[in-house]
Amino acid sequence: MTAIDERALKLDPEEARRVRQERLERIGRWVLPLAIMILAIWLWDRICVWNAIPQYILPRPAVVLSTLYNDAGLLFSALLVTLRITFLSLLLAVVGGVGLAVLFAQSKWVEMSFFPFAIVLQVTPIVAIFPLINIYVDNQTTKLLLCAWIVAFFPILSNTTLGLNSVDRNLRDMFKLNGATRWQQLRYLRLPAAMPYFLGGLKIAGGLSLIGAVVAEFVAGATGQSSGLASRIIEAGYRLNAPRLFAALFLISLTGILIFLVLSLISHLILRRWHESALKQER
Amino acid sequence: MIRETVAQAPASDIAPILLALRGVGKVFSNGVTALNDVDLTIREGDFLSLLGPSGCGKSTALRLIAGLSTPTSGVLDWRGGSPDRxxxxxxxQEPTLLPWASVFDNVWLPLRLKGISRAKAAPAVKEMLARVHLTGFEEAVPRELSGGMKMRVSIARAMVTKPRVLLMDEPFAALDEITRFKLNNDLLELWQDERFTVIFVTHSVFESVFLSNRIVVMAARPGRVFDELAIGAAYPRDEVFRTSPDYAALCRQASDVLVNAINSTAGSHHDGH
Structure with missing residues (x-):
């Protein structure tokens, strides 16, 4: 038993091993995925060379990179269009999702009555709804926004509703005892309590709004009116311009990653002082 | 059913009656009789403990008094009408703090809900925090505090509005003994300075004897008042009292009554449920 070690500052072998393990894990978390990624790209390049695959079928990574550079003007202006739809729809998803959740939280009856509609909207594939939207809505941006919003608002609505309803019973009693109004209870208790849930939903919605925007463009692109990244992909596909296709794909996925990272950072900054999910594990 | 009334005069008999429960009963929708025909008077300045086994309705009684629940039968008679909140x-029992708010904001909350600004509330909040020995922790959030400190914040929050009655539902049950003793001492000190009325729910004989001037022993199934004890020992009570033969004798007396109360329950299987 080495419960009380006389040489308090010297770590016993078990603790030293744990420290070493932790350090290795910290480094590995970054180095490993990076190494695998580089290996995969290298392998991709080699496969192209070994099999002499033509560029219009599978371009080499370097070609994709140079296309990204050469077509930058075209691609980035398209990216801006897609980003605009993505962020606008995310904003609307936040406003709509939280707004509806707050409305639902006012009364069980409202929630029971209207929540099923939200689920119907969520489970019906957007591609199937779009032709209808195409008929009823004229404005191109509105069309795309509506599409992306339908995809993105549900996780926010569902998570925020859950959060607003999972307030500690004693805290609710405490507010009642102090004569809190409905509004005060919402503002000082239920909304802050729902924050971790909302942020979880936001992270999902961020990715979904990008997917929604791209899918909407794809469907709308069939009518040839869109100018976002998705339409560039369709166009490149028609012209067998595989390098540009890959470059556009790369931009979309990079955007998705960035959105996720930014939302994760926001979530961490808001929750870091108090919520379990943001706390470092102690011991 | 045994129902004894103690003739002994409680120390606070001269004080005016603050609240009287007359024939109070509570039956839940699932058919459980949580409280049956409870008569109880609470006098201004009392430190009254409700002592009893689990399921004796002591927490239900506290919720009724708090106005968080309404009785099925009987009345709660407040001197000067129903008290404003x-x-x-x-x-x-749990500290029940807002985890995202600082210690200051947690204590400020009851005042904030009354529309008192942070600046206006600051002196009262600071004073209350000083009373519970938490000066310097204003900006800490609950998770940075120990269990005892969280409970101090909870007490400060309950007291910041200077209430006439403080209701406590097994507040120290989850704390370790050393912390509990310290908080017992501090609570008594606060009570003696401010002279508010305390109704304290506990299942600890030792804690109730140390703190209260009156102990109401309750029995379970159905929840009811079994007996009442006056604890005449003089205040201030401190560590000397806690180890005195007097204290031990009072504890034995209270313990006997509690055992009788537990045995009085039909079937008397003490399953701690």
Whole structure:
């Protein structure tokens, strides 16, 4: 038993091993995925060379990179269009999702009555709804926004509703005892309590709004009116311009990653002082 | 059913009656009789403990007094009519703090809900924090505090509105003994300075004897008042009292009554449920 070690500052072998393990894990978390990624790209390049695959079928990574550079003007202006739809729809998803959740939280009856509609909207594939939207809505941006919003608002609505309803019973009693109004209870208790849930939903919605925007463009692109990244992909596909296709794909996925990272950072900054999910594990 | 009334005069008999429960009963929708025909008087300045086994309705009684629940039968007779909410402070078994708010903001909350600004509330909040020995922790969030400190914040929050009655529902049950003793001492000190009324729910004989001037022993199934004890020992009570033969004798007396109360329950299987 080495419960009380006389040489308090010297770590016993078990603790030293744990420290070493932790350090290795910290480094590995970054180095490993990076190494695998580089290996995969290298392998991709080699496969192209070994099999002499033509560029219009599978371009080499370097070609994709140079296309990204050469077509930058075209691609980035398209990216801006897609980003605009993505962020606008995310904003609307936040406003709509939280707004509806707050409305639902006012009364069980409202929630029971209207929540099923939200689920119907969520489970019906957007591609199937779009032709209808195409008929009823004229404005191109509105069309795309509506599409992306339908995809993105549900996780926010569902998570925020859950959060607003999972307030500690004693805290609710405490507010009642102090004569809190409905509004005060919402503002000082239920909304802050729902924050971790909302942020979880936001992270999902961020990715979904990008997917929604791209899918909407794809469907709308069939009518040839869109100018976002998705339409560039369709166009490149028609012209067998595989390098540009890959470059556009790369931009979309990079955007998705960035959105996720930014939302994760926001979530961490808001929750870091108090919520379990943001706390470092102690011991 | 045994129902004894103690003739002994409680120390606070001269004080005016603050609240009288007359024939109070509570039956839940699932058919459980939580309280049956409870008569109880609470006098101004009392430190009254409700002592009893689990399921004796002591927490239900506290919720009725707090106005968080309404009785099925009987009345709660407040002197001068039903008290406005500001006159009741409530301390839960858990600290029940807002985890995202600082210590200051947690204590400020009852005042904030009355529309008192941070600046206006600051002196009262600071004073209350000083009373519970938490000066310097204003900006800490609950998770940075120990269990005892969280409970101090909870007490400060309940007391910041200067309520006439402080209701406490097994507030120290989850704390370790050393912390509990310290908080017992501090609570008594606060009570002696401010002279508010305390109704303290506990299942600890030792804690109830140390703190209260009156102990109401309750029995379970159905929840009812079994007996009442006056604890005449003089205040201030301190560590000397805690180890005195007098204290031990009072504890034995209270313990006997509690055992009788437990045995009085039909079937008397003490399953701690």
């Amino acid at each position: 500001a006159n009741i402070g409530f301390v839960f």
